Amino acid sequence: MEDEDLAKYLPSFGDRLAVKNFCRNRTALQSHKKGLFEKLRQKQNEMKAEENRKQKNEEPADTSASTSNKRRKASHRKIEIGWLHCEGGEMKQIRAKQGGGTRIVPIAVECGMDEVLQKGKKLFFPDGMSSKGHESEFNFELRDYKQNPVQQDVSIRFIYDTLCMNRLRFYVVTTAKKYVSTTDDMRKRVVITIEDEDEEVTFGPGGPDDDNDGDDTLPYEFVLELQPCSSSSLLVMDAPPDELLSTSPGQLLSTSPDQQLSTSPDQQLSTSPDQQLSTSPDQLLSTSPDQQLSTSPQEQLSTSPHQLLSTSPQASVRKVIYIHHGNCLNELIQEFMDPAVLTQQLSFRRILPDNSVEMGIGDGVMRDVYTAFWEEFYDRCTVGTTAKVPFIRHDFNPDTWRAIGRILLSGFQTCQYLPIKLALPLMEDLFHGSVCSDILKSFMHYVSSQDTVILKTALEDFSKVDSTDLMDVLQAYECRKMVNAHTLPQVLEEIAHKELIQKPRYVVDCWKEVTRGKISIDKLLAHYEALKPTPRRVQGLLEFEEVTTSKRCEVENHLRRYLRELDDDHLGKFLRFTTGSDLIICSKIKVIFTKMSYLSGRPIGHTCGCVLELPESYDNFPQFRSEFNKVLESNIWVMDIV
Template sequence: MDELIILLRERNIPETTIKRLEEDKIDVSVLLLMTDDQMKSYFPSYGDRLAVMGFCRRQEREPGKRTCRKSKLFERLKSKLTKRQKPDNSQTETQNTTKKHSQRIVRKIEMGWMHHDGQGFVQMRAKKGGGTRKLSVPKEWKRKELIEEAICLFFPNGKNSHGSISEFELDLTNYQEVSLDAESTVGEMYNASKLTMMRFYLTTKKVEKEVETESEEEMSDQMEDFHSNNQDQSLPSTSSGMNDFFPSEMDVIYVDSPVNDTASPFHSTEDHVAEDDLNVSFQSSLVTLPDYLDSSNVVTVLTGDIIGIDEQNLDDTLPLSPEPIAPQTKILVVHRGQIFSELIAHFCDETLTHTQSEVEVKLLLPNGQFEMGHDVGGVFRDCLSEFWQEFYDQCTLGNSFKVPFLRHDFGKEKWESVARIILFGWKKEKYLPIKLAPVILQQAIQGSVKSDLIENFLKYVSENECAVLESCRTDFCSADQEELLETLDNYSCRKIPTDENFKQILEELAHKTLIQEPAYVL
């Protein structure tokens, strides 16, 4: 009976049932004579009944082995009771492991090299001097030390096949291609990310040297003469100077940058004109009084003869029945190096995409002078090219295909401005930002996606992650499972991948990354 009780306790039979068996004096011989219905009153579980009947039959067939069996059962029961009394060793082992990690003075990392090819950053392969290097570095190392170590790896003796290290702008990013904080240590980054292996990338970009051409020098001399002459001339002379920059056959609206109040040829700190000298009238179908000292950043310049009159007689010169207004040209002024913020500020005005007026762009150099060139498409395309490159760097994530992400300083107004820039660039110059993932534009314009989400996602992830995912698509069983789990964890996967569900997981992650996360932006 003792052996039977031990068996029942091993199977977690309730103590009340065991007491009933003892009170009813049910032993092995009685159990062998019971029917299944009779045993059900003691053991409701069918598995428990099978185990008890099997035990009883073995006891009947092998009475000589009862003593050995009994001792083994007692030993097993004793070991179970001992385990219950001992404290949980798993927590202690975890603490010991954590303590070991905290006592390390070095951590293993992976280092790669990404070079800007004019379109975006591309990871350099080993045959081009790049590749993924594994090394152990002190936990206290920061961004500066990591960059120095990366230079030694990829630019031995300060140069490689791409050029000297002095020709590049250097930066260091993490596995998400985000620049590292200068004060964060390797140990702190491991603690924050909880990754088993961290990867860093040295990024290089060619430094563009500004070369001032002879034409720019001539333009600079002409602008200086223009400013000096205006100081000694009356308003009619100033008006004729404006015609050197704009055609005289149409009205021109000059729209200065809403972001920067840098001096322009029409509102210069050197060309200070007294308010009393502005009492003029224009013999034209549309009469607008310009104010060079107005703070509105908008100056309207009208063609026609300029005749100085008294302010009190101004009303007598206005026509009684105005004629139809001729088309106007709006000129957007942006500063080289600040095109991203200034173009967004300009296109916050939704009328720019609906106006019948011609819109042109002029670029101002840091010295406050216009770049040489007329906007017949090329200047605006140059402006758009710089805008979208800055947009990719500041507002998107991804490798070959880019996906916009939410920024706390980008609200509804700014995202709508970006949309107007896309629309205006397409209508005016057939210009589209082709590095944006096609599914982004499809979802924003049509409200649905027709392109392959997985193909877009594979071009969004890094090259190493793409190689891991592609190998799993081809042959899941032979792929590196550890790398796969690490890659899926980077995108917050909540399922264990198998050969059967891997495609579904990939589609779900692609939809979450490309459609759900940028939903507000779209």
């Protein structure tokens, strides 16, 4: 309506404006209410659409069921195959860059596990070769996705129906076979499997790890070993090629299984070429432990394996222990948890950081393992500076401490190794039950060098010592008495007894259960004094070649001068490099000279025979010292000479 028409009804202009504004606001309100209704209708429509959608979703479910049925009816399915390699008792998956990885292959659903294993072999061992070696060097096993062994009599279809997985996964597990190397010019080996026996008998070449002080270069030296075997027994015997070809396997099985083998634990079987025809098999098996046994290769092959297998397991057991570099403490403790380990002959093998087995084996490796164990024990399980005592750890139970006691006893019995860094009063209390040495003297080696200076000054002249420094030292060891010049010695002895005897009492009690009566106090004191290396003593061990030249004499002088300059730490490293132990265990160190080029020249240590090879190419003493320091300060030594 126009303003002129509205003026007929509302003459006042203000009234007309008010009416117009009222009408405009009324229209906006109606449009707002209309929008709310539209939103409500939209939501109702969406709810209806959602219900319709749910009803329609029932059809895809039927479709998936039909798809599953189609899969069940399919003749081939895809599976995943991976490669696990077991080395050093640890199982690791081989990555794709090393020829492993995960392979997806189609396979018939009616195939068994043998066909899956064969497919895995073809994938990871093309033409029989892989990054780990030839397939003939490994034992193969098939495992499921949980790395558990699979049943051989099931099919792919059965596993799919049982597990209801979209895709199955299998692993081909490889384990290196235990084989014996051959030497064409000296011997061959006969391997015979005897079913349903309980022990494994090995005639093998004597190595540096055998307890034999004689010549280790005899051509037919061998050692009798008995090892537990799960289902069958393996007889491995050394024989020269001619004798091997003239002996049939039937001759080896010609003796009754009821015959007994009377061989003592420490008995070693060895033979030389001039004694090969002097002993019969019956004499060989009945000889007393103190007799040196000799037999010919022909007689070795005529010995019945049943005779050998009837021997008591404790007769001559050699247990091989594998130790990883850097984890000697934990692994050796686990191996010595069993008290029966003290009745077995032990042989140690080292596993390098790259998970390969070190080639070195023998007495030198054994000494090196015990040395590495006690070095790690000093760092992680003891307190003190020069003289150390064990401290209580919450993660070490009584069995753990008893295992450490067995390691201590085994090291002394096998290679005369004693942890002489442990405080002497502690060891006297362990083996003798009382303290015989000066406990205050040992306490001075237990505290730090700075505290030692303060305490010695106070004992010599109490007025010269700084009282504040003395109080700090005494408070560090929880002293509860006021001291003066007269009472200080008595108080220090009380503190020393508390730190060296009372605190490690629990550990000593656990060790006593293993070591009681094993080492006399006189032998203990003698070894503590004799095992400690000094430059003078180490020089006395050196034995040089008789034939000398001016160049060799010069290198000999360099070596003696170098030893005189070494501190206790580097002196122990020198002994460990040449003998395997950081203590004076061997009676001599034989030094031989070799001709090497300037680039290839380096010191070489043979720990089993305590031999040191030195090149003649050193021009001066600084060059010799620099070369030897680099060797001794390296983080790891690899024993690669068998």
